[in-house]
Every structure is written in C-alpha cells, then in structure tokens.
Amino acid sequence: MDGRVERGDRTRKALAAEAAAIASVDGLSGMTLSQLAHALGVSKSSVQAAYGTKADVQLAAVAAASEIFVSAVVAPAQVLPEGLPRLEGLVDAWLAYVERRVFPGGCFMGAVTPEFDSRPGEVRDALARARRGWLALLERQAAAAQAAGDIPGSPSPEMLAFEIDALLAAANVSRNLSDDTAPLAVARALISLRLGSPPTRATKRQSKPG
Amino acid sequence: MDGRVERGDRTRKALAAEAAAIASVDGLSGMTLSQLAHALGVSKSSVQAAYGTKADVQLAAVAAASEIFVSAVVAPAQVLPEGLPRLEGLVDAWLAYVERRVFPGGCFMGAVTPEFDSRPGEVRDALARARRGWLALLERQAAAAQAAGDIPGSPSPEMLAFEIDALLAAANVSRNLSDDTAPLAVARALISLRLGSPPTRATKRQSKPG
C-alpha cells in the first residue's frame, strides 16, 4: 500500500467531484481549469498535474458524477424488492436527488448530455453509456413489475423506461428554469399515473392536516 | 425606405439563423464570433457591427430559432382543426422538424435550454418564455381535445402538455446520441398511446404498399 498515491487519489476524487458540480451549471466545456482550481483552493497547475488535459478532467467528471448518482439514487432503491416498489423507489430517490441539489445545477446528466449529444468524442460516448445504463436499470424493474402483474395495461418495459426518464428530465429542466419544485411533483404524479398506482404516494397525501 | 438598413436587416437575419444553427451543436456559449463569421464568409468585425456584443448575438439566435420553430412546427399544424387533430399535428410536425434536421443539432431549444437553465440572465429568461409559450400551445390544444371528449381518462391539459414535451425532448436527445431515428418513433407511439388514439398514425401504417 502506498499512502502517496492514496492521497493523490483523494485529491483526484475531490477534483472530479468539484468538476462535476461546476459542469452541472456551466457545462463540461464551459467549466475552466482555473475555475476548478480556484474552487478547491489549489493552483491551476495542480489540476493539470492530476489530470493531464482538460478532456481527462471532463471524463473524470462524468465518472465521478456517475458514482455520485449511483450512491444517491440507485443504491437507496436497491434495498426495495424488485419490480414496482424498486421502480418507484428509483423515481422518488431521483426526485429527492434533484430537489436537494446534490449537484448545484440539478441533474448532472440532464445538464451535460444535451451539451454533448451532437459532438462526437469520448465524452459523448461516456454519457451515452451512462444513459443506456440508467435506462436499462429502469427497464429491468419495469419488466419485473410487469411480469408480477403490478402494471396493468402498460406499454413495453423499454417504452415505460423511456417515458419515466423523459418525465424526470423535463421536470429537472422546468425546475431549474423556474426555481420551483412544483414540476417535480407534476412528474411524480404523471409517473404514478402511468404506473397505475393510486393517486400519488410521496408527493402529496397530506390529507387530514389537523 | 432605406436600402442600407434593409441590407443590414438581411445580413442580420442570416447571421442570427446561422448562430442558431451553430448553437444547436456547440451551445450558445460554445459558439464563437469567429466561428459565426467564418461560417458566413464575413469578417468578425461585421458580426460585431451587426450585433454589438456576444450576448446580443445569443439573444438574436434565440429569437431567430423561435421564428424558425414556429414556421416549421407551429404554422403547419395551424391549418388543422383545434383539439386532438391539431395536437397530433404539432407532434408530427415536431418529429419531422427534428428528423429532417432543421437545425444540425436537432432541436435548438432542446440543446440550449439545459445549457442555460441554471444561469440567470436574459438568455435564460428568453428561453423560459419560449418554453412557456410552447407548453401553453400544447396545453390549449389538449384542453380543446379533452373538452371535445377526444381524450378519455386523461390527466389535466397542463400535465398532458408537460408529458408530450418531455417525450419529444427525450426523443431528441436519444436520437442525437445514437444517430438513429428509432427514438422518434418510440416517442410518437407513446404519445399516441397517451392520447388514446388507436395504434399510431404517422409512424408506421404503411400497409397496402402496392
């Protein structure tokens, strides 16, 4: 074991996490190395020493954002039983992840994927891979829920996953534009509706207030 | 009448349209004045002479993109009767607008709104206004369709508009990432499903080919 590279890895992690945070607001190409260095109180040269080039920083930011996303959204839902419960758990965790601003710009992928979806390169490939993984995750739970008969009269799991992701992404944009969390509740209600669940569950249900 | 300002307006229009095209790929801040000038075969100074600052160019690009969008998507559907027909016409026109790449980066708003949704300023305000207008347009037709009883068992017009827009935006991203038009058909099928229409209409239905 080498404590030196361990320390280096730690600063590298912190760097990548901060890069992801900045990119969620300014984009992966809008983010500059000076900005990143200043945000962590280190010199620009240190950033360059950790990752050679800016493209490497961008890729590291995507990887770090993916890890953060997994621990904030995927992992919490993993304790729930497969199928509809876990699917709804993923949705609720995602909405909470956006609402509490794990990234200052809302969803990292939602901010960065449209930026790079028309620019061939490693960054786009990484983003496409992350997106496919997320959609596959949703699709698997949708398929399980459907197999269990919990989603009556529903389209294919692939379509259902596509729709859930679309609603979440749109909610993220609306929320950022209006700085209001109402769109998150709208998305939740629509997803509940499409999943055939009764009313909503985690959004409202504050009846009997007294 | 002044032939000078007329000529100026013509170049200004061409400039704004090209700026929108570039921004649909590189983003409104990724676009540079040199790039814009070179794309039109003029000098960088000319761009600056037409619009004083880059922020003005960005705002002009948003305005130009809105006009292009209206003539490519909104206007064609305006000939259809209000309610469900016009709503589906808007959807079909939108999908065609993306598929035939009116903007090289797909939907201009889809590329640029996530870029600016966390950056306060005039650009974000303009994008928010355009988005609200588009959603209101969808919502009005959804309400008319619902009032006519054409969409049985549907959520509120506002929610329906939100959902249609979400599906279209997601289809645009998927299409750009994969360079495949299949996501457009998926979105169309889902929208048809949510509108309660039988199968789909404009996506497949190529029976009786002879």
Add this chain to the structure above:
DNA sequence: GGTAAAGTAATACGATCGTACGTATAGTTT
C-alpha cells in the same frame, strides 16, 4: 537517513476569446 516518486506550485507560451477603434464604402437626405 537517504533516495525515488508523487503532489503542488510558479512561470511562461501560443492561441483564441470578446471587444474597441479607425476607416472605407454605399445609400439617403438636404
């Protein structure tokens, strides 16, 4: 304890960014 490795930093370089200024050209007005 000395040495090699890795992190951190200081400095500098070329390129390009957005912008400012001066000027030539073309059209309008008097």
Add this chain to the structure above:
DNA sequence: AAACTATACGTACGATCGTATTACTTTACC
C-alpha cells in the same frame, strides 16, 4: 454636389484559455 448615416472591414488590445516546462515540498520505501 455636399453632408450625413449605416454597414462592412482591418487591425489591435487586454484577458483568459489550455498546455508545457521547471523547481520545490511532502511522503513512502530501501
């Protein structure tokens, strides 16, 4: 014809971008 105005262009400036080079500090292993 002369004065005026708006467009277009060339040039130049300061700032900042990403990157390369170089030296110094810290840390772990011999």
